[in-house]
Amino acid sequence: MPGKTAPSRPPGGGYSNRAQVRRKLAHESPRGVARNRRGRYFVRMTQSNLLEELSWTDVEARIASGTRTVLVMTASMEQHGPHLPTMTDTAIGYAVGARVAAKLGDALLAPVIRPGCSDHHLAFPGSISIPESVFIDTVKATVRSLAPHGFRTFVLLSSHGGNFEALGKAAADLEVECAPDGIAIIAFTGREALHQTMASMIGAAARLGRPQEVDAIHADVTETSVLLARHGHLVHLDRLEIGKMGHIDLDELLTKGLRGITPNGILGDPHGATVEIGEAVIESLAETITQFVRSRRGR
């Protein structure tokens, strides 16, 4: 910045000047700021598992030290009932993806891809959907960008039900394309993976006293709880409504659209959501995915 002197940084990267601290507090999450014994503020450098939080030199160093797996999480920008924000699946994607990366210990989470395939939500204001071909190309471009940097395994994941089929198509193409270079594609995709995802989430809530009799979930107690745990200020607890319960035909849902099946956009019941259930849902789904990845990687 011309005319201004660069902020002085004491040894260890600490910030001694109050104006500097205020600037840092305004731009960084509070978890990164701490006080030392003398009461001075300093910025705690953390080893993030999120690719977007690292510099290129950090990424290079992580690859050199054995981090060779990238988690490519896909999500959505779509209605989640009257009480949750349109970024709900994206928030779940970040929470679960970061936990999987931590469990694996040698993986980074790529920026969560969205919007996704949400044609079946477009009857609700605020939902955005991209064509399947655009979605598939975006997933492929992410892998093609990162593979030459030295990553050897890509794990394709989704926190949004509507992406599972398209993600399977992207995976099939990428497997063929990447095999000659010895790059592995692990895809948690298809209808079976979608059912496993929902069962893992429903099971976590049931173990904490909130079982649901429903075939498919959307803006229900599990998703509402994750948002309460991570973005509580965006959850309207005064607007909770029960959604469609019991039997839900997934094919009918994807072709007819949600609005024809559930007027408020909810599948399942959001009542009884808690931070504790949210953390349990994140842990359960992350463990389900981690076990799948380990079984495919052989460790």
Ligand SMILES: [Zn+2]
């Ligand atoms: Zn969702």
